[in-house]
Amino acid sequence: MSRLQVVSGKGGTGKTTVAAALALALATEGKRTLLVEVEGRQGIAQLFETETLPYEERKIAVAPGGGEVYALAIDPELALLDYLQMFYKLGSAGRALKKLGAIDFATTVAPGLRDVLLTGKACEAVRRKDKSGRFAYDYVIMDAPPTGRITRFLNVNDEVAGLAKIGPIHNQAQAVMRVLKSPETSVHLVTLLEEMPVQETADGIAELRSARLPVGRIIVNMVRPEVLDAAELELVRTVPRTAVAQSLSAAGLGGARRGGHAERLVDPLLAQAGEYGERYALEHEQRAVLGELGLPLHELPLLAEGMDLAGLYELAAELREQRMS
Amino acid sequence: MSKDPALAKEGTRHGLSPARVLDLDPLLDDRKTRIIVCCGSGGVGKTTTAAALGLRAAERGRKVVVLTIDPARRLAQSMGIDSLDNTPRRVKGVEGDGELHAMMLDMKRTFDEIVEAHADEDRASAILNNPFYQSLSAGFAGTQEYMAMEKLGQLRARDEWDLIVVDTPPSRSALDFLDAPKRLGSFLDGKLIRVLLAPAKVGGRAGMKFLNVGMSMMTGALGKLLGGQLLRDVQTFVAAMDSMFGGFRTRADATYKLLQAPGTAFLVVAAPERDALREAAYFVERLAAEDMPLAGLVLNRVHGSGADRLSAERALAAAENLEEPRIVDQGDGKAGLRNSPDMYGSSESPAAESPASEPPASAPPAPDEGSPAATQDTERRQDPRQVSEQEMSVEQLTAGLLRLHAERMRLLSREQRTRDRFTALHPEVAVAEVAALPGDVHDLAGLRDIGNRLAAAHPELPEPDAGV
Numbered sequence: 001m002s003r004l005q006v007v008s009g010k011g012g013t014g015k016t017t018v019a020a021a022l023a024l025a026l027a028t029e030g031k032r033t034l035l036v037e038v039e040g041r042q043g044i045a046q047l048f049e050t051e052t053l054p055y056e057e058r059k060i061a062v063a064p065g066g067g068e069v070y071a072l073a074i075d076p077e078l079a080l081l082d083y084l085q086m087f088y089k090l091g092s093a094g095r096a097l098k099k100l101g102a103i104d105f106a107t108t109v110a111p112g113l114r115d116v117l118l119t120g121k122a123c124e125a126v127r128r129k130d131k132s133g134r135f136a137y138d139y140v141i142m143d144a145p146p147t148g149r150i151t152r153f154l155n156v157n158d159e160v161a162g163l164a165k166i167g168p169i170h171n172q173a174q175a176v177m178r179v180l181k182s183p184e185t186s187v188h189l190v191t192l193l194e195e196m197p198v199q200e201t202a203d204g205i206a207e208l209r210s211a212r213l214p215v216g217r218i219i220v221n222m223v224r225p226e227v228l229d230a231a232e233l234e235l236v237r238t239v240p241r242t243a244v245a246q247s248l249s250a251a252g253l254g255g256a257r258r259g260g261h262a263e264r265l266v267d268p269l270l271a272q273a274g275e276y277g278e279r280y281a282l283e284h285e286q287r288a289v290l291g292e293l294g295l296p297l298h299e300l301p302l303l304a305e306g307m308d309l310a311g312l313y314e315l316a317a318e319l320r321e322q323r324m325s
Numbered sequence: 326m327s328k329d330p331a332l333a334k335e336g337t338r339h340g341l342s343p344a345r346v347l348d349l350d351p352l353l354d355d356r357k358t359r360i361i362v363c364c365g366s367g368g369v370g371k372t373t374t375a376a377a378l379g380l381r382a383a384e385r386g387r388k389v390v391v392l393t394i395d396p397a398r399r400l401a402q403s404m405g406i407d408s409l410d411n412t413p414r415r416v417k418g419v420e421g422d423g424e425l426h427a428m429m430l431d432m433k434r435t436f437d438e439i440v441e442a443h444a445d446e447d448r449a450s451a452i453l454n455n456p457f458y459q460s461l462s463a464g465f466a467g468t469q470e471y472m473a474m475e476k477l478g479q480l481r482a483r484d485e486w487d488l489i490v491v492d493t494p495p496s497r498s499a500l501d502f503l504d505a506p507k508r509l510g511s512f513l514d515g516k517l518i519r520v521l522l523a524p525a526k527v528g529g530r531a532g533m534k535f536l537n538v539g540m541s542m543m544t545g546a547l548g549k550l551l552g553g554q555l556l557r558d559v560q561t562f563v564a565a566m567d568s569m570f571g572g573f574r575t576r577a578d579a580t581y582k583l584l585q586a587p588g589t590a591f592l593v594v595a596a597p598e599r600d601a602l603r604e605a606a607y608f609v610e611r612l613a614a615e616d617m618p619l620a621g622l623v624l625n626r627v628h629g630s631g632a633d634r635l636s637a638e639r640a641l642a643a644a645e646n647l648e649e650p651r652i653v654d655q656g657d658g659k660a661g662l663r664n665s666p667d668m669y670g671s672s673e674s675p676a677a678e679s680p681a682s683e684p685p686a687s688a689p690p691a692p693d694e695g696s697p698a699a700t701q702d703t704e705r706r707q708d709p710r711q712v713s714e715q716e717m718s719v720e721q722l723t724a725g726l727l728r729l730h731a732e733r734m735r736l737l738s739r740e741q742r743t744r745d746r747f748t749a750l751h752p753e754v755a756v757a758e759v760a761a762l763p764g765d766v767h768d769l770a771g772l773r774d775i776g777n778r779l780a781a782a783h784p785e786l787p788e789p790d791a792g793v
Contacts, residue, residue, distance in 0.1 A: 012368015012596070162456075163460060169555070228725045232722050252642075269632060278764060304732070304735055
């Protein structure tokens with residue numbers, strides 16, 4: 001099991017939720033995990049129903065069996081100062097840099113550097129050991145940028161190593177790439193059973209593979225329960241309206257006669273079933289496309305009541321059951 | 326308030342002034358509308374909305390260009406263009422007198438074009454060949470925002486189109502593209518650029534002494550940090566770009582002002598989900614803070630039901646009612662497994678056995694016409710074996726239809742709650758609701774359909790053939 005788990009996916013597929021559930025699942029049974037947010041959206045704080053996360057590793061949840069989940073929202077500016085301090089002992093020069101606006105430049109105007117800091121910080125957490133020589137975190141889970149940007153994001157240090165051919169930045173960039181391209185890292189993609197996210201997942205996997213980044217698993221999120229099966233959907237097309245009306249009436253929903261309550265329900269109910277059928281067919285198609293990608297597939301259910309903390313634990317249990325963790 | 330909690334709750338809901346309806350056609354038809362910016366978080370259908378609005382405006386007689394940032398291949402294909410590029414291409418098949426052009430932002434190309442247009446040949450090639458420039462322009466996150474604004478400015482300056490519809494980059498922090506000019510400004514006004522530009526100037530005037538110490542420490546630190554060769558690359562790049570920075574800023578400022586001008590309308594796009602609407606609320610607040618003209622909220626993928634008077638609870642109760650006789654019939658402990666098809670292959674459920682046993686369309690499975698439904702039901706309870714297989718499958722199907730409906734109603738009420746929360750926070754924002762589509766858009770007809778849905782006031786009463 002890789003120690004750095006990177007979770008990406010198209011916008012709107014719920015990658016933050018999946019990353020959080022994975023952090024919980026991996027923490028089960030006394031493990032300690034770190035959930036890292038890199039996009040500054042405070043999605044983790046909202047999911048765990050806690051206040052805004054500072055740039056500080058903070059315990060946010062306890063997993064079943066005594067494990068702990070820590071969270072860190074990386075602030076690029078603070079990360080840069082941190083990084084200067086840690087690697088180059090540039091304390092006062094770091095402050096001078098800040099005065100000159102170099103930090104602003106590095107973290108906003110030259111955006112590639114921002115990605116360097118974010119990946120660098122995550123890799124640092126992966127490698128960090130405590131005094132007894134044990135890893136500080138058993139797993140680090142990153143809520144990463146969306147699929148369209150993930151390869152470039154993870155590969156930024158390759159680019160940097162090419163730009164800065166010598167010096168500490170070069171060495172640091174190479175050290176980060178060594179972690180990211182090793183089996184220590186695993187990049188998972190979250191998708192929905194819809195055409196566009198599935199297409200993007202396929203494209204993302206191809207990109208990751210050509211950059212030799214380790215692709216992990218596909219997690220299909222928000223899978224709807226099967227209410228009608230194929231045979232029933234076939235029947236939807238052929239069933240006489242009167243029979244359905246009578247059935248509805250028998251169930252206590254009013255008169256089956258023309259204009260009766262039950263009778264008036266028939267058309268809208270059949271229309272809803274027709275839509276369901278269309279979606280059902282589409283989902284089957286997309287599942288087949290995903291199947292051809294040759295990666296382990298996991299499915300997480302759509303939670304009827306929307307996403308909340310209880311739901312998060314439910315999804316974590318689901319991931320454990322499916323041996324994702 | 327009423328003592329009845331249920332009534333009180335109802336009261337609160339209706340007490341909210343219903344969201345103002347955003348009427349999009351007048352906005353599209355108004356010749357004074359020159360720019361429409363669609364913003365919103367990822368995955369809410371922003372690009373599709375931009376394309377659908379562009380098509381609708383074109384078919385209502387306007388000459389439109391749609392600037393997309395990162396369209397899915399499908400969407401480009403739906404406009405009949407296999408791969409969109411940095412030049413606006415005319416979309417074929419548009420009805421009426423208007424025109425629709427579409428393009429996709431190519432960051433590197435846009436950046437290169439600026440360099441080529443604003444620097445003499447030698448300097449341009451020095452910049453284009455600089456390694457630092459090459460990786461900066463190739464599209465690290467952030468460059469996209471600058472270039473989108475640059476392109477918008479260019480399109481507007483060409484004055485070939487009377488309406489520009491812009492899709493915005495899927496930014497990490499919602500409105501990065503609004504910050505782009507300011508950031509550039511603070512960089513250009515900052516001291517760093519002077520350090521980078523003039524490391525040689527250090528030393529000299531007494532009044533500059535403190536700064537000079539800082540500067541030499543700075544270049545030293547930068548050199549140590551970046552490595553001498555990268556620092557040189559950066560310095561060469563900044564020096565070569567120096568003459569162009571002023572132009573960048575002037576244009577960025579002009580574009581920013583253009584966004585605040587009366588001819589611009591912002592549309593915040595969202596889906597009725599908690600995260601998307603939270604993000605939308607943030608956009609609304611941010612736009613107000615920046616004096617950007619907000620036209621309203623486009624709420625995509627809103628679900629409706631033609632049978633919304635039947636509540637989820639009643640539908641479920643009725644479904645159970647229909648399934649009950651068979652549960653009795655099945656006896657022993659299997660009752661709870663009723664819903665998993667593979668568990669009752671041996672029972673009398675034909676649907677589970679094989680699709681072939683379904684009733685043909687021509688043969689109505691209705692039992693004796695005369696007896697009222699209620700009596701049938703009682704009879705069935707008494708002797709389940711009299712019920713025909715066909716009737717059983719219809720009952721099972723009806724139960725399924727009811728469960729499906731219950732699910733739909735739960736979704737509806739969840740969407741309603743999320744929407745109400747937004748409306749309570751921002752009652753001033755007009756909303757256009759777009760009914761959910763079961764599938765994706767594949768062609769102009771699909772985009773046109775979305776355009777119709779966008780312009781329709783309410784998704785709750787769709788045309789029956791729209792499949793909602």
